[in-house]
Amino acid sequence: MTDKRAGAKAHSIATEVRRRIVERRWRQGERIPDEAELAIEFDAARATVNKALQMLADEGLLDRRRRAGTRIAIDPVRKASFSIGIVREQVEQAGLVYGHRVVAHRLSPAPAGIAACLGLPVGEKLVRMRAVHYGDGTPFQLEDRWINLRAVPDLDPASLRRLNVNEWLVRNAPYLHAELAFSAENANRRDARLLQVRHGQALLIQQRTTWNDLGPITTVRVAFRPGHRVSTDGRAAEAD
Amino acid sequence: MTDKRAGAKAHSIATEVRRRIVERRWRQGERIPDEAELAIEFDAARATVNKALQMLADEGLLDRRRRAGTRIAIDPVRKASFSIGIVREQVEQAGLVYGHRVVAHRLSPAPAGIAACLGLPVGEKLVRMRAVHYGDGTPFQLEDRWINLRAVPDLDPASLRRLNVNEWLVRNAPYLHAELAFSAENANRRDARLLQVRHGQALLIQQRTTWNDLGPITTVRVAFRPGHRVSTDGRAAEAD
DNA sequence: ATCGTGCTTATGTCTAGACATATTTTTTCT
DNA sequence: AGAAAAAATATGTCTAGACATAAGCACGAT
Structure with a gap:
C-alpha cells in the first residue's frame, strides 16, 4: 500500500481499492474481499474500511448489499457535482x-x-x-x-x-x-x-x-x- | 427531536440541524454548539454527531474548521449532482x-x-x-x-x-x-x-x-x- | 421438487475512548 | 509593545467492540 503521508487512512484505502478496480485486478461484477479481510490486509479497523468502501459506493464504483457482500458495479453510474452559489x-x-x-x-x-x-x-x-x-x-x-x-x-x-x-x-x-x-x-x-x-x-x-x-x-x-x-x-x- | 423510526441516528441529527438552520433558529455566520455538546443534547456519541455535521458540511451548509468550531455558511454553496451512466x-x-x-x-x-x-x-x-x-x-x-x-x-x-x-x-x-x-x-x-x-x-x-x-x-x-x-x-x- | 424455518454472514450503524492537528488564546520573554 | 513560546480547545480521524438487519443458505417437512 502506497501509504502517502498526506491522506487519511480511509482515503488511502479508497485510493488503493479504486486503483485495483481501474487496473482491472478486480473486475466488474466480481465480489471483493469483505470488510473484515480488508481490515486485516490494510491493518485498519473495520469502521475505517467501511468508510472507504462507502465513499466508493457513493461514487458509484461499488455495489454493496448486506450479507451479499461488496461487488464492483457492472455499469458504474458515476456522479458529477456542480456548485450553485452566488x-x-x-x-x-x-x-x-x-x-x-x-x-x-x-x-x-x-x-x-x-x-x-x-x-x-x-x-x-x-x-x-x-x-x-x-x-x-x-x-x-x-x-x-x-x-x-x-x-x-x-x-x-x-x-x-x-x-x-x-x-x-x-x-x-x-x-x-x-x-x-x-x-x-x-x-x-x-x-x-x-x-x-x-x-x-x-x-x-x-x-x-x-x-x-x-x-x-x-x-x-x-x-x-x-x-x-x-x-x-x-x-x-x-x-x- | 422528532426521532423518526426510519432514519439512522446520524441522519436524523443532520435533519434536525438542517431544520434549525432553515428555520433560522441558527443564523448564517453563527457558531453552533460543538460536537461534544450536541452529542449530549442528542444523546449520541461524538462520532455520530461528527458524521452528521460532515454530511451538512459536504452539502455546503456548514463551515467547519479545527479549533475554530462549526458555523453556518455565510453564503452556502450548495452542490447538485448528476449521474453519468450508459x-x-x-x-x-x-x-x-x-x-x-x-x-x-x-x-x-x-x-x-x-x-x-x-x-x-x-x-x-x-x-x-x-x-x-x-x-x-x-x-x-x-x-x-x-x-x-x-x-x-x-x-x-x-x-x-x-x-x-x-x-x-x-x-x-x-x-x-x-x-x-x-x-x-x-x-x-x-x-x-x-x-x-x-x-x-x-x-x-x-x-x-x-x-x-x-x-x-x-x-x-x-x-x-x-x-x-x-x-x-x-x-x-x-x-x- | 417446493415451500418455509431458522441459522449464518456481510454490511449498517453506533459507542466510548484515544490520539493527531490546526488554530486561537494566553503567557512569557525580550 | 511586540514577538515568541506554551497552553487550550474543537474538529479530524482511528480503533475495538457491540448490536441491528437484510439476505443468502441449508435443512427439513410436506
Whole structure:
C-alpha cells in the first residue's frame, strides 16, 4: 500500500481499492474481499474500511448489499457535482467586475408552467422578477425568477428594486431541497435584447427550484451568455 | 427531536440541524454548539454527531474548521449532482426502444482542441468515432468521441464498427478522474442532419473527458436532442 | 421438487475512548 | 509593545467492540 503521508487512512484505502478496480485486478461484477479481510490486509479497523468502501459506493464504483457482500458495479453510474452559489462570486472569480440590474419586478399570478414547477395552484400571486448580471459591463447571465412570498416572509417586496435577490435568497432563505436542470434554448427576442446577442443564438439554460419547510421558495430560469460552460467542481471525490 | 423510526441516528441529527438552520433558529455566520455538546443534547456519541455535521458540511451548509468550531455558511454553496451512466439505460428508462448507429470511425491525428482537452501532443493518433443513439427510432443524442488507445489497450479497433463504445468503455474502462461541462451550441450542418433537426437549433452539449492511471481515456462531445433536460438525481442528500 | 424455518454472514450503524492537528488564546520573554 | 513560546480547545480521524438487519443458505417437512 502506497501509504502517502498526506491522506487519511480511509482515503488511502479508497485510493488503493479504486486503483485495483481501474487496473482491472478486480473486475466488474466480481465480489471483493469483505470488510473484515480488508481490515486485516490494510491493518485498519473495520469502521475505517467501511468508510472507504462507502465513499466508493457513493461514487458509484461499488455495489454493496448486506450479507451479499461488496461487488464492483457492472455499469458504474458515476456522479458529477456542480456548485450553485452566488452569481457575483462566479463573475468575480472569472476576474470580471460585477454589475447587476433589475429589469422588472411585480406581483403577478402564476401561469401554468410556473405553478407546476412550484406545485402551487395556477393564479397564485407570486413575485416575478427579471435581472441581468454583468461581468465587466457585458451581460453575463439573465435570471427570470418567481418567488413565493409565503416561504420567505422576511423578504420585503418594496426593497426588491434595489436588492440582489439571488444573493439575498442564498443568504437569508436556505433551502431544504433543490431541483436543477440544464437545457438549451434559442434566444427569444427578449433574451437577445437583454443578453445583447442575436436572436436565435443557442443559450444554456439552467432551471432551478428550491423548497424549504414552508413550501416552494423560488424557481428561476437562468440563461447564460453564449459560450459559457458550466463545469464540475474539479474538487476531490477522486483523488491523487 | 422528532426521532423518526426510519432514519439512522446520524441522519436524523443532520435533519434536525438542517431544520434549525432553515428555520433560522441558527443564523448564517453563527457558531453552533460543538460536537461534544450536541452529542449530549442528542444523546449520541461524538462520532455520530461528527458524521452528521460532515454530511451538512459536504452539502455546503456548514463551515467547519479545527479549533475554530462549526458555523453556518455565510453564503452556502450548495452542490447538485448528476449521474453519468450508459445511454441505453437512459433511453430505456424514458420508456423508449433503444437504437444505436455508428456513423464514422477512423484513426486520425488529434487536432489542437482535442489534444488540449486530453493533454496529449497535437497530431497524436487517436480513434475518432461518431455515433447516434436513438429512442423509438428518433435521434436521442449524438456523440463525437476521441479515444486514446494507449489508455485502453483492451479495446480492439477492429470491433469498433459493431461495438457500442459508450457501453464498452463504461464497463471495461473505469476511470479515476472525470471532467464534465455543459454548454449550448447552435446545431451545425452535420449535427442538424444526424439529429434530424433544423440548422441553428439550440443544442445542449455535454463535453466529458476521463482519465485512468495510463493517461487520458476519451473525450466526448454529446449533443442532446432539442428539448432534452439533464436534471439532478432527485436522490437523497437532502431528506424529508 | 417446493415451500418455509431458522441459522449464518456481510454490511449498517453506533459507542466510548484515544490520539493527531490546526488554530486561537494566553503567557512569557525580550 | 511586540514577538515568541506554551497552553487550550474543537474538529479530524482511528480503533475495538457491540448490536441491528437484510439476505443468502441449508435443512427439513410436506
